[in-house]
Amino acid sequence: xxxxxxxxxxxxxxxxxxxxxxxxxxxxxxxxxxxxxxxxxxxxxxxxxxxxxxxxxxxxxxxxxxxxxxxxxxxxxxxxxxxxxxxxxxxxxxxxxxxxxxxxxxxxxxxxxxxxxxxxx
Amino acid sequence: xxxxxxxxxxxxxxxxxxxxxxxxxxxxxxxxxxxxxxxxxxxxxxxxxxxxxxxxxxxxxxxxxxxxxxxxxxxxxxxxxxxxxxxxxxxxxxxxxxxxxxxxxxxxxxxxxxxxxxxxxxxxxxxxxxxxxxxxxxxxxxxxxxxx
Amino acid sequence: xxxxxxxxxxxxxxxxxxxxxxxxxxxxxxxxxxxxxxxxxxxxxxxxxxxxxxxxxxxxxxxxxxxxxxxxxxxxxxxxxxxxxxxxxxxxxxxxxxxxxxxxxxxxxxxxxxxxxxxxxxxxxxxxxxxxxxxxxxxxxxxxxxxxxxxxxxxxxxxxxxxxxxxxxxxxxxxxxxxxxxxxxxxxxxxxxxxxxxxxxxxxxxxxxxxxxxxxxxxxxxxxxxxxxxxxxxxxxxxxxxxxxxxxxxxxxxxxx
Numbered sequence: 001x002x003x004x005x006x007x008x009x010x011x012x013x014x015x016x017x018x019x020x021x022x023x024x025x026x027x028x029x030x031x032x033x034x035x036x037x038x039x040x041x042x043x044x045x046x047x048x049x050x051x052x053x054x055x056x057x058x059x060x061x062x063x064x065x066x067x068x069x070x071x072x073x074x075x076x077x078x079x080x081x082x083x084x085x086x087x088x089x090x091x092x093x094x095x096x097x098x099x100x101x102x103x104x105x106x107x108x109x110x111x112x113x114x115x116x117x118x119x120x121x
Numbered sequence: 122x123x124x125x126x127x128x129x130x131x132x133x134x135x136x137x138x139x140x141x142x143x144x145x146x147x148x149x150x151x152x153x154x155x156x157x158x159x160x161x162x163x164x165x166x167x168x169x170x171x172x173x174x175x176x177x178x179x180x181x182x183x184x185x186x187x188x189x190x191x192x193x194x195x196x197x198x199x200x201x202x203x204x205x206x207x208x209x210x211x212x213x214x215x216x217x218x219x220x221x222x223x224x225x226x227x228x229x230x231x232x233x234x235x236x237x238x239x240x241x242x243x244x245x246x247x248x249x250x251x252x253x254x255x256x257x258x259x260x261x262x263x264x265x266x267x268x269x
Numbered sequence: 270x271x272x273x274x275x276x277x278x279x280x281x282x283x284x285x286x287x288x289x290x291x292x293x294x295x296x297x298x299x300x301x302x303x304x305x306x307x308x309x310x311x312x313x314x315x316x317x318x319x320x321x322x323x324x325x326x327x328x329x330x331x332x333x334x335x336x337x338x339x340x341x342x343x344x345x346x347x348x349x350x351x352x353x354x355x356x357x358x359x360x361x362x363x364x365x366x367x368x369x370x371x372x373x374x375x376x377x378x379x380x381x382x383x384x385x386x387x388x389x390x391x392x393x394x395x396x397x398x399x400x401x402x403x404x405x406x407x408x409x410x411x412x413x414x415x416x417x418x419x420x421x422x423x424x425x426x427x428x429x430x431x432x433x434x435x436x437x438x439x440x441x442x443x444x445x446x447x448x449x450x451x452x453x454x455x456x457x458x459x460x461x462x463x464x465x466x467x468x469x470x471x472x473x474x475x476x477x478x479x480x481x482x483x484x485x486x487x488x489x490x491x492x493x494x495x496x497x498x499x500x501x502x503x504x505x506x507x508x509x510x511x512x513x514x515x516x517x518x519x520x521x522x523x524x525x526x
Contacts, residue, residue, distance in 0.1 A: 011478040012511035015504060021171070023226075026219045027253050029174065031260030033215060036181065037208025039265065041200040049266030050196075052189045058269065059185055067260075072178050075171040078218075082168025085481045089165065093129060093439045110175060117179055121186040125362075131441035133364045133431060135375030142283040143365035143373055148438050150359070151339030161435070161483045225482055229501030232417035232457060 007101060014081065014104060021078030028071045060121040072114035080107035125150040164221055167214040174211040177204075223249045271297040274349070276307060278319065279359045281366050289366060292316075298349055305333050305344035308358065308370075321370040328491055331427030334361050335370050341432035343491045362432040377428055380444050384452030384470060389463030398459070408460045418457035421450045421499045423492045430486035430496050436479050444475035446486035446496035453499040456506060468510035477503045 040050045048054060058064045080103040087099045128146040152158045184195035198204055226249065227242035239245060263269055273295060281289035294311050305323055312319050323333040328346040335344050336359040338352060349356070364372035395408045430446035431437045437445050444452075452471065456464045471477045480500045487497040 008473055008476060011476055012472060012508045015478045016508050022218060022222050025171075026215045026222070027256045028260065029215050030212070030219075030253065031257045031264060032178065033174065033208050033212040034257070035261050035264035037177075037199070038205060038212065041196075041205050041208075045265040050264065052185075052192045054266070055185055055192070058263065059182065068182055072175060072182060075175045075178075079168045079170075079172035079175060082165050083172065086165050086168060088439050089162075089435055089481075091129070091439060093441075096440075106172070110172075110179065114175075114179055114182075117182045117186060121182070128363045128438040129441055132438055133373070133376040134441060135365075135373055136379050137375070139367065139373060139375065141367065143367055144281045144283075144289045146363045146365050146438075147359075149336060149339050149341065149362040149432060150357070152435075155340075157485065157488065158435075158483075161481075161485070165481070225484060225497075225501070228495065228498040229482075229505065231502040231505055 007097060007104075010104075014077070017074070017077035017107075018081040021074040021076065021081075024070055025074030025078055028067060029075060032071050056121065059118075065118045065121065069114055069118050072117065073111040076107040076110040076114075080104050126152075160221070164218065167218050170211055170214045171218075173207070174215075177207070177211075219253060223253075270300045272300060272350075273354070274298050274307070274352075275355045276311065277355060277357045278308075278311070278370070279366075280319070280369050281360075282368060300350060302349045303345055304335075304337055304342065304347045304349055304352075304356070304358070307349060307356075308335075308344060319370070320368045329425055331425035334427045334429050334432070335359065336362055336432065341429040341489050343427055343429065346491055361428060363434070363438045364428070364431070372428075374428075377426075377431065377445075377447075380448040380475065381426075381451060383444060383474060384448050384455075385463060385467060386451045386455060388455065388458065388461045389466065391460055391462065394460055394462040410459055414459045417459075418454045421454035421457070421494060421496075424450060424494050424496075425492055427491065429489045429491065433485035433489040435483050435485070436481055440479055442475045443479045444471075444477070446480075446500060448475075449477055449480075449503055450494060450496040450499035453503040453506075456503070464506075465510065468507050471503055471507045472511055477507055480504070 035045065036050065039045050040047075059068055084096070084100045084103045088096055092099060126148045128148045130145055132146040181195050181199070184191045199208075223246055227239075227245040230239035230245065232238065240248065276294045276296070277291050278294060279289050280286070280292045294315055296307065296310060296315065298307055298310075305326065308319070308321055309323070312321070321333070321335070323345065324330040325332070326345045328343050331343070333344045334341060336342070336357070337344065337347055338357050339359075341361060344358075358370065360366045360370045361372045364376070367373050391408060398409070424447055426447060428447065434443075434446055436443050449471065452467050455461045456467050477500055480497075482497065482501060484497045486500075487495045490496060
């Protein structure tokens with residue numbers, strides 16, 4: 001985006017969140033996707049493991065909430081940053097302030113919803 | 122002329138134009154076929170997958186927090202073959218992202234940050250893969266009912 | 270031994286041509302020729318109107334960068350025998366073209382100047398160090414301190430990295446690999462006291478965060494500078510500098526000596 005744009009002031013923070021989204025987000029997402037996304041629905045693990053009672057017990061544990069927040073929110077920042085670059089790489093750099101702003105807005109709103117989802121468990 | 126894509130018309134433009142007319146900047150013609158650039162493109166595309174994976178996770182956790190009936194609906198949706206395929210795609214993307222990231226991360230550490238020095242690059246890489254394997258194992262075992 | 274090869278060369282004369290076009294030259298090439306030898310032969314023996322930059326012939330001056338079969342190369346360092354019967358020669362990608370294979374350099378020079386590539390506040394830094402190490406006088410530096418930045422000082426300004434970078438291609442304000450690597454070289458030099466100023470430039474002008482870590486710059490660099498490492502190290506330092514700046518107030522930059 002052009003120099004002097006207000007979003008520029010936040011770029012260090014955005015990049016840091018993007019970096020953590022890649023690292024911590026991806027690392028946590030692996031186990032989540034493997035079990036919750038693939039093994040459990042395929043019936044490869046016993047159904048009680050992620051039945052309502054146990055799942056709720058794990059998730060509402062303070063450490064569980066914290067880890068869930070990482071799984072829900074961090075990948076959003078990796079995603080938003082790359083979606084923004086997706087458009088820049090295809091020649092839409094002139095609209096970067098708008099596209100970037102929109103992408104990070106989605107990430108911010110998603111992070112807030114993630115927090116709400118984790119709190120109301 | 123090879124059908125090359127134009128770069129941004131102002132790419133590498135001088136502050137003041139020279140005395141003669143210049144031809145506009147062009148992108149490298151190899152970008153359309155280069156295997157490295159295709160990998161880079163795929164890396165960028167995973168951004169969309171990460172957003173969707175996050176939305177799915179938010180939906181799941183929201184359902185969990187909405188009581189047993191809502192959660193049962195979530196579980197029914199998760200069992201849909203298309204949804205399982207989607208999560209498998211997310212899993213492959215995450216693996217692809219981390220392998221590329223672990224390859225590039227070690228050299229991005231400055232030689233020193235204040236008084237602190239990062240470990241040598243091969244050690245750092247091994248630590249990262251170890252962290253990934255360890256965290257995945259622990260989380261998977263917990264989720265699958267192995268402990269707690 | 271010779272091989273007959275066809276060279277498809279981009280031609281552009283601003284006085285005569287609306288847009289660049291190609292011209293083909295078929296010549297007998299010695300088996301040990303580099304691409305530059307072929308282009309020089311074409312200019313000397315076939316078509317003296319062709320314009321191109323070159324100088325040292327040994328990959329230290331950085332003048333002879335061109336696109337060979339679509340990839341940025343130092344033509345004095347690129348052997349012809351790794352190419353086929355037809356070789357495409359174009360001016361460096363992502364640069365405005367002045368004539369034929371000669372590109373406009375001033376944009377590149379401007380980006381260099383932006384990062385203030387000189388030792389700043391050297392006297393203050395030396396005094397600070399003298400106070401802690403009891404050694405006055407010359408700006409002393411250990412071998413380990415040198416190794417922190419030496420690799421990034423090996424840049425020959427050949428601009429191949431700019432031709433390879435997708436962000437340079439799409440974002441005109443981006444400082445680019447060589448300029449950021451050079452600024453980072455000074456930031457990591459213990460004799461320099463300009464980190465605050467340069468990190469502010471890195472965060473606010475042509476920002477380092479625009480880099481998407483394609484790593485293409487390091488793939489094409491002929492001198493092993495690894496500008497991608499420099500740019501991404503610079504991102505780290507810029508974040509730490511930004512975070513520190515939120516908590517600690519800094520005096521306004523004093524400018525350079």
